[in-house]
Amino acid sequence: MDPVIFLIQSLNAIQYGLLLFLLASGLTLIFGIMGIINLAHGSFYMIGAYMAFALQPFAEQYLGGSFVLSILSCVLLAALLGYFMEWFFFSYLYTRDHLQQVLMTYGLILVFEELRSLAVGNDVHGVSIPAWLSGSVQLGDVMTYPTYRLFISAVCILVALGMYWVLTRTRLGMQIRAGASNREMISALGINITQLYRIVFACGVALAALAGAIAAPVSSVYPGMGQNILIISFVVVVIGGIGSIKGAFIAAMLIGFVDTFGQIFFPKGAGVFIYVLMAIILLLKPNGLFRQG
Template sequence: MDPVIFLIQCLNAVQYGLLLFLVASGLTLIFGIMGIINLAHGSFYMIGAYMAFALQPLVAQYLGGGFVITILACIVVATLLGYFLEWAFYSFLYHRDHLQQVLMTYGLILVFEELRSILIDNDVHGVAPPAWLAGSIPLGGVMTYPVYRLFISAVCILVAGLLYWVLSRTRLGMMIRAGASNREMISSLGIDINRLFRIVFAIGVALAALAGSIAAPVSSVYPGMGNAILIICFVVVVIGGIGSIKGAFLAAMLVGFVDTFGQIFFPAAAGVMVYLLMAVILLFKPEGLFRQG
């Protein structure tokens, strides 16, 4: 393989892996800390993408802002949506069995898809990247690489670092890690576990929506786009270890490289390469790469 093409594919794999991490980190927080199997998590990715499409002209008209302001607006709206959904729906699932959780969250997928159809439509839409990110950088003699893809990677790295700092260096992170280990203990210490869970869920929704909003100019916006990424994100969570942020990061990068280079070297088997990776890892590490934490 030509070194320049290899470099481009590595950049694609990194960008894809980092984007997966954004979605999977929220999923592993909700799954590992709150104990809820949230099938609707992929819908939050879709909601973020559709918000980027729908809010961009409104932000430009009423706030005079551009793409960055639109992304920030998506994060704020998604955070508020996550806080509300936890209070209205998910708070009733903590002491229910997994079947009821699956049925409830699957029902939310149907609701979100129908609302998307009513409020927007069923067409495929494109979201234009901002002009200052629309160019490409030269690689080698004739190859180029889109600046916007580098922007996606940079945003994901920044958010991953911020998430690590919050979980490891702040009081909120300490409470989240304690709640993941023993929720009864931190309740007895006077910490409002219900409020903590709402914050965790809102963070998870915001991360998925952020991933969808920044991915929209690359992947376009279309019905059911959250379903495909939900499956691969569950693979990332299982490989990394349920509840582990660092495990989700490493697993997302592994999946990104296996999927990208699998489509190049083994195109006929590319669809099963990621699941084969999961099977091999679970064979030797049944709990995933890292324990919860």
């Protein structure tokens, strides 16, 4: 393979893996700390993408066309939605068994899809890339790489570093890590577990929405986009270990490279390689790479 093409595909793999990490990190926190199998997590990715589409005219009129402010608005609105959803709906699922959680969160998928259809219809929509990110970087004599894809990777890396700092250097992070290991113990120590759950869920929804919002200009906005990425996100969580942010990061990067280069060398069987990777890792480490607790 030509070195420039290899570099481009490696950048694609990194960008895809980092985007998966954004989505899966929120899912693994919710699953690891709250013990809820949230099938509706992919819907929050879809909501983020549709909010980026819906807020684009607002940003052009009232925010000076600022793409960054538009994305930040999506994240803030998603966090508020997540906080409300935990209080209104998910707080009633903690004592239910996993089958009921699966059925009830699947019902949420149907509700969100119907609301989306009523609000914006079933057409495919595009989100324009801002002018300052619409260029490309020269790689070699002929090949170029889109600046916006580098922007996606940079945002994901900054968020990952921010999450690392919060989880390892702050009191909230200590409580989150303790909650992932032993929920009953931190409750007995006087930690407000209800408030912690709402913060974690709001952060998980915000991360999923951020992933959808920054991916929208690349992948477009279309019905069912949340379900398409949900399964891969669960694979990331299973490979990395439930509740482990570090595991989610490593698993997402592995899947990014396996999927990207699998489609190049074995396009007909590329979709199988991700699940083969999962099967191999689970045979060697049944609890995932870095399961918490």
